[in-house]
Amino acid sequence: MIRGEKTILRPWDVTDAERITRWLNDDEVTRFLPFWFPVTPKQEEAWIRSEIPGETRFAIDTLEGRHIGHCSLKKEPGHARCSEVGLWIGERECWGQGYCTDALISLCLFGFVHGNLQRIFLHVVADNVGAVRCYEKAGFAHEGRLRRHRHHQGRYWDVLCMGLLREEFRERFAQRWPEA
Amino acid sequence: MIRGERITLRPLDVDQDLERAHCWVNDLEVTRFLGFEGPLTRHQEHEILARERDPEQDIMLAILTEDGTHIGNCGLHHISRTSRKAELGIMIGDKRYWSQGYGADVVKTLCAFGFVRMNLQRIELGVFGHNPRAQRCYTKCGFQVEGRFRRSIYKAGEYRDEIRMAILREEFAAQFPERVPEGMSET
Numbered sequence: 001m002i003r004g005e006k007t008i009l010r011p012w013d014v015t016d017a018e019r020i021t022r023w024l025n026d027d028e029v030t031r032f033l034p035f036w037f038p039v040t041p042k043q044e045e046a047w048i049r050s051e052i053p054g055e056t057r058f059a060i061d062t063l064e065g066r067h068i069g070h071c072s073l074k075k076e077p078g079h080a081r082c083s084e085v086g087l088w089i090g091e092r093e094c095w096g097q098g099y100c101t102d103a104l105i106s107l108c109l110f111g112f113v114h115g116n117l118q119r120i121f122l123h124v125v126a127d128n129v130g131a132v133r134c135y136e137k138a139g140f141a142h143e144g145r146l147r148r149h150r151h152h153q154g155r156y157w158d159v160l161c162m163g164l165l166r167e168e169f170r171e172r173f174a175q176r177w178p179e180a
Numbered sequence: 181m182i183r184g185e186r187i188t189l190r191p192l193d194v195d196q197d198l199e200r201a202h203c204w205v206n207d208l209e210v211t212r213f214l215g216f217e218g219p220l221t222r223h224q225e226h227e228i229l230a231r232e233r234d235p236e237q238d239i240m241l242a243i244l245t246e247d248g249t250h251i252g253n254c255g256l257h258h259i260s261r262t263s264r265k266a267e268l269g270i271m272i273g274d275k276r277y278w279s280q281g282y283g284a285d286v287v288k289t290l291c292a293f294g295f296v297r298m299n300l301q302r303i304e305l306g307v308f309g310h311n312p313r314a315q316r317c318y319t320k321c322g323f324q325v326e327g328r329f330r331r332s333i334y335k336a337g338e339y340r341d342e343i344r345m346a347i348l349r350e351e352f353a354a355q356f357p358e359r360v361p362e363g364m365s366e367t
Binding site for chain 1: 193298299365
């Protein structure tokens, strides 16, 4: 459990499967995500039970305990101490209220402090301005643009590469870094 | 869930769907228009429905009416990511729902899914010469006849022709603009 200012990150539980199925079958939610095929509760239960080496997943809850989304860190192969972020808020009515930024800060804190990472990066569809702003707030720097990298809803979309280094994060969120 | 105008498509669920599907694939009135040779045992049908499918290669979906009744199955098969094409298949197994326009809605919904979501550029299908009702349906959905495989299959007492039909991405977008998003790439 990682407690932030607005969210708590916790491990997934099979009882979350119905909710995640509803989210991933919502076209608005998957608008900027690489999901394109309907999913069933059974598949999501299997996903929750499955383990991928190098991947750490969390369910995102509000402080009141309402489950609203998903985030994960996936280790890059090799020894670069570098992981990729996956993050989305499935409850639409919770968009634009800072949950995403708060969960991302907690996730990075987990990665740097507990996972000894030295770099965290992510890919985001350029038109997903809300998400880009959230990542900027968490300190992620723009590192590049992958032109027409993703296909969605009949057309191609550019994808932005963003990254955050350990010392940048530590300086920006010094108050959340553990005391020496 | 994939929504059409009246129907909804959802992934198959072997526990829920097996009994019905097993009845349909052993109904000679249904299978006389289908390309496989029955009968199928319950176990064989279970194998077909329970098979793990990679939706990049093969898609099978249940067809539901407005009130959630499961009336048939459909899919996109032999999907080629390189040629960006697929073969469309559809069966309305519950005969009470024939000739009510459900088939056309399913075909258009599958085509939109293939072109918009999967970025296909061509969808093709085969229909038997003794199934003029289905041919009319596909024509209505914008499919064009591309060829005729003569005496391609023995069905219901005779050798039957298989008519090959297909629709291209830009043809579908031009005929059913309400089914594709604005700004969809032409090719």
